[in-house]
Amino acid sequence: MSVEEKKIDVYSGAVLDRKKKIRIQRGSPETGIEMVEYDVEYDHTEVVLDIVHRVQAEFAPDLAVRWNCKAGKCGSCSAEINGMPKLMCMTKMIDYDDVDVLEIRPMRTFPVIKDLVTDVSWNFEVNKRIKPFKPPEGLKELTMQQKHVDRVQEYRKCIECFLCQNTCHVLRTHQKTNEFAGPRFMIRLASLEMHPMDTEENRLKEIKDDFGVMMCNITRCCTEVCPEEINITDNGIIPLKERVIGEFYDPLAKAISWVKKLL
Amino acid sequence: MIELNVVQPRTYRPDKWWVEPFAMALYFVFFTIYVIYVTLVAPLEESIQEWDTSSAGVNYISPFFSPDLKKFFGIDTPVVNIPGIGDWKVSPALLLIWAPLGFRATCYYGRKVIYRSFFWSPPACAVDGFAMRKGKYKGDGPGIFAIVHLHRYFFYLAFILAVFHWIDTFFAMQFRASDGSLAYGIGIGTLLSALDALFLTLYVISCHSFRHLMGGGANTPGTIRYWLWSKISKLNKYHGLWFWLSLFMIVIVDVYFRLVATGTITEVRWLF
Numbered sequence A: 001m002s003v004e005e006k007k008i009d010v011y012s013g014a015v016l017d018r019k020k021k022i023r024i025q026r027g028s029p030e031t032g033i034e035m036v037e038y039d040v041e042y043d044h045t046e047v048v049l050d051i052v053h054r055v056q057a058e059f060a061p062d063l064a065v066r067w068n069c070k071a072g073k074c075g076s077c078s079a080e081i082n083g084m085p086k087l088m089c090m091t092k093m094i095d096y097d098d099v100d101v102l103e104i105r106p107m108r109t110f111p112v113i114k115d116l117v118t119d120v121s122w123n124f125e126v127n128k129r130i131k132p133f134k135p136p137e138g139l140k141e142l143t144m145q146q147k148h149v150d151r152v153q154e155y156r157k158c159i160e161c162f163l164c165q166n167t168c169h170v171l172r173t174h175q176k177t178n179e180f181a182g183p184r185f186m187i188r189l190a191s192l193e194m195h196p197m198d199t200e201e202n203r204l205k206e207i208k209d210d211f212g213v214m215m216c217n218i219t220r221c222c223t224e225v226c227p228e229e230i231n232i233t234d235n236g237i238i239p240l241k242e243r244v245i246g247e248f249y250d251p252l253a254k255a256i257s258w259v260k261k262l263l
Numbered sequence B: 001m002i003e004l005n006v007v008q009p010r011t012y013r014p015d016k017w018w019v020e021p022f023a024m025a026l027y028f029v030f031f032t033i034y035v036i037y038v039t040l041v042a043p044l045e046e047s048i049q050e051w052d053t054s055s056a057g058v059n060y061i062s063p064f065f066s067p068d069l070k071k072f073f074g075i076d077t078p079v080v081n082i083p084g085i086g087d088w089k090v091s092p093a094l095l096l097i098w099a100p101l102g103f104r105a106t107c108y109y110g111r112k113v114i115y116r117s118f119f120w121s122p123p124a125c126a127v128d129g130f131a132m133r134k135g136k137y138k139g140d141g142p143g144i145f146a147i148v149h150l151h152r153y154f155f156y157l158a159f160i161l162a163v164f165h166w167i168d169t170f171f172a173m174q175f176r177a178s179d180g181s182l183a184y185g186i187g188i189g190t191l192l193s194a195l196d197a198l199f200l201t202l203y204v205i206s207c208h209s210f211r212h213l214m215g216g217g218a219n220t221p222g223t224i225r226y227w228l229w230s231k232i233s234k235l236n237k238y239h240g241l242w243f244w245l246s247l248f249m250i251v252i253v254d255v256y257f258r259l260v261a262t263g264t265i266t267e268v269r270w271l272f
């Protein structure tokens, strides 16, 4: 094919020399939900979000999709692509070159508003329940060693895409939204609990009782889907569990504190 | 609280998500059968009852029998007569196996495998398990399973075990010539034994509980603890890999030593 014959996307300059059948979940609980099929052309450099935009431009101007940065940094474009929770803007189309149909659905754990857009406000409600960072009283300047905040900084990479919340089976399958705050908030709690300058007391008890760290059975799906590659389970949840066990479940530690009380 | 989505199929994933949990379950089942063979069945057979690699001129000891209760603690296990079956020597492996098994079963990685492969809770990511939507899920370590919280104590036992595996590797360098004199050297078995000790050590020291003990539990650990914690953290990333490598090695070494002990294969070795 000569250059002139190639179909070019006038906005992006993409060379549309590949074809794919894609199905997108459309509708809302009020109007009914269905899978709608589109035949799209794409370029080998494009990501799934590009294709969704092409569907919007060519076939369905009313298709609802949330996105902002197209750079994996705003955390808006979470969806389920062939059943796997992913950021649409960080998933390459060529990864699906050998599948026949590409199915795009909204995150399953959260209620659909319309098409690919879900209502993730439950997460913000959980966030409000977490007591904020409390520095020592009367302190003017926070001085601490970098090495002591290294691990906290890993959790700071979170872009709040809520893919982990969506995938965690405690929320997704078992719907324990009252008992468990979910992996994203486990790492937020870890960043506070492990902060060298945080003076808020009782965090550990809240992590156990109010936020339900023990509901997590460390099966690591949150870590598998996190686009920021935060090691949520090994670096966040398990260290919290170890602290909780040390404080509340460790038989030896219990015996020691019991003896201490006696003395 | 916000009502979440309505019931949907178990998963929309078209890929082979079941391969991993299935393969892992298969190896666990195989391993369990092998453990039953080593601890309960093998001691019944005459040839293996006294199974002892010294007859083959080597000083190898299978990881299942480590530490050697007779050599280090002078404990000789009794022979019991089971009516209708015959003489059965209580296998030292039977007396020892609970410690490493306990460590593995309460391990944060081992539990992931068990929850995924056997309880299907969940079998794979974005796939619903069996207990779907019954509201019965109780989290990690409910009721009797609270034994998982004892992982930190199993760690100490596993650590001692790892030390003994290195001692075993040292003894695996001793060979007996046909005139009975002692010689040092390296055989295939010595190398396997060293690999076993290495993988077990990596598995044990990358333990999450050890990491917690060595600084993970403190917000401002001191210099030494911080150093240890950061090194353990690096190994901890591959905890699952060490878990599998050491679990494979145990079986490989045991099979190999049995073959040497029974004279099925003649070993290649280099004597100094």
Ligand code: SF4
Pocket (backbone or CB within 6 Å): A167, A168, A169, A170, A182, A183, A215, A216, A217, A218, A219, A220, A221, A222, A223, A232, A233, A237
């Ligand atoms: S590791 Fe825990 S928090 Fe993460 S997905 Fe699994 S159960 Fe949920």
Ligand code: SF4
Pocket (backbone or CB within 6 Å): A075, A157, A158, A159, A160, A161, A162, A163, A164, A165, A183, A184, A187, A222, A225, A226, A227, A228, A229, A230, A232
């Ligand atoms: S932890 Fe990872 S998956 Fe979860 S919300 Fe943050 S960036 Fe997304």
Ligand code: FES
Pocket (backbone or CB within 6 Å): A067, A068, A069, A070, A071, A072, A073, A074, A075, A076, A077, A078, A087, A088, A089, A090
């Ligand atoms: S559009 Fe911002 S993360 Fe995908």
